[in-house]
Amino acid sequence: MNGEDKISVLMPTYNDAKYISNAIESLLNQSYKNLELIVIDNGSIDETPKIIKEFAESDSRIKYLREQRSGQLNALALGAQFIKGKYVTLLHSDDELSDNKAFERNISAIEQNNCGGVFCDLLLMNENGEVQRRIKTAESLNSSSPALLFLRAGSNMIPDFFFVKKEIFDNVLSSYITWNMPYWLKFDETSISTLKLRKVDSWYKYRVYPENYVQSDVGKFEMTNGCLRTVVEIGQRINSPLLNLQILLTRVFKTRMKPLFKIGSSSPQHLREMVMRVINGYFKKIPQNIYFNGLLGFYSNFPSKRMIKLRFDEETVSLGKDARVFYNMMGQKLPVIYEQVLSEAINGFGAVSVLEKDCEKARNLLKFLNLIAKIQVE
Numbered sequence: 083m084n085g086e087d088k089i090s091v092l093m094p095t096y097n098d099a100k101y102i103s104n105a106i107e108s109l110l111n112q113s114y115k116n117l118e119l120i121v122i123d124n125g126s127i128d129e130t131p132k133i134i135k136e137f138a139e140s141d142s143r144i145k146y147l148r149e150q151r152s153g154q155l156n157a158l159a160l161g162a163q164f165i166k167g168k169y170v171t172l173l174h175s176d177d178e179l180s181d182n183k184a185f186e187r188n189i190s191a192i193e194q195n196n197c198g199g200v201f202c203d204l205l206l207m208n209e210n211g212e213v214q215r216r217i218k219t220a221e222s223l224n225s226s227s228p229a230l231l232f233l234r235a236g237s238n239m240i241p242d243f244f245f246v247k248k249e250i251f252d253n254v255l256s257s258y259i260t261w262n263m264p265y266w267l268k269f270d271e272t273s274i275s276t277l278k279l280r281k282v283d284s285w286y287k288y289r290v291y292p293e294n295y296v297q298s299d300v301g302k303f304e305m306t307n308g309c310l311r312t313v314v315e316i317g318q319r320i321n322s323p324l325l326n327l328q329i330l331l332t333r334v335f336k337t338r339m340k341p342l343f344k345i346g347s348s349s350p351q352h353l354r355e356m357v358m359r360v361i362n363g364y365f366k367k368i369p370q371n372i373y374f375n376g377l378l379g380f381y382s383n384f385p386s387k388r389m390i391k392l393r394f395d396e397e398t399v400s401l402g403k404d405a406r407v408f409y410n411m412m413g414q415k416l417p418v419i420y421e422q423v424l425s426e427a428i429n430g431f432g433a434v435s436v437l438e439k440d441c442e443k444a445r446n447l448l449k450f451l452n453l454i455a456k457i458q459v460e
Contacts, residue, residue, distance in 0.1 A: 090167030094157035095175035125151035153406030184285035199246030229343035236309030262308035262402030376424030383430025
């Protein structure tokens, strides 16, 4: 290894003063020195900015960005504009790298196996940084992995902590950062495939503690929104026969399950069932808000022959990365277009009539809300 290829490390953070020093030090202690750390502060109000600036003052490899609080994925989207490395990876500010040879091993594995990136089992640690256990991930990715992900109701069997070549990062940016789906999924209009990744020795230590983002209401909403999109997008491209039996076998065999599937859309019944599985998997009691009311009504009436007409003003349509912003707007005031679509969704619809100039906005709106409908141009 010549050490000349730079690694770009993205680190989103928010109020992580308690842990961020450990995260940065685990990075700076790497034997592989040609790296850059791009820290994106999502509006911290604790000592986090001060700590980052102190590190940046003593190490020119650290770049500090700050934005208004709009969610982790928007932070990553901002940081992605500044990457310069041949390799790109993610390190959360409350996590750590396993040891000082982690990056060296990862690059060696990519070069030796001629793959696009690597993933690993996660080392689960507590508040004090003590490793408690190992979280097993899938052993490999193959053509049946999207079908398995569908049976798991969108629950990812490959961690989001990517380590990939720059050319592969473009898919990470599209699938994960922009649309909040697993980064290893590759979509086109009618089919789905996976990135060429290799499993390697554990290099990532994931911290679990009471204040974890995933424990919050907005965290649950963001994860549910992403899992729903994953299921809906895969379900429109893959048909899983004997669905309930396969789901049962998946619970028994976990990531070792070899699913049966056919190319082509799932039945409406299967799509309805999987949407409910996702929601019930995150909530003991489904929240009573305009989003879930609309979603439940839509799939209760799915498929529908109703058509609705939409007219877009100049408002920006949310993408998957905007789930936090959307959640906060629900607590205040949603733009009219969202209120209209979700109100119509309660009774179901199967087609949306729009002006030609608004086709992309309509596609993104439906994709964000996880609603399946044809778009017709007036």
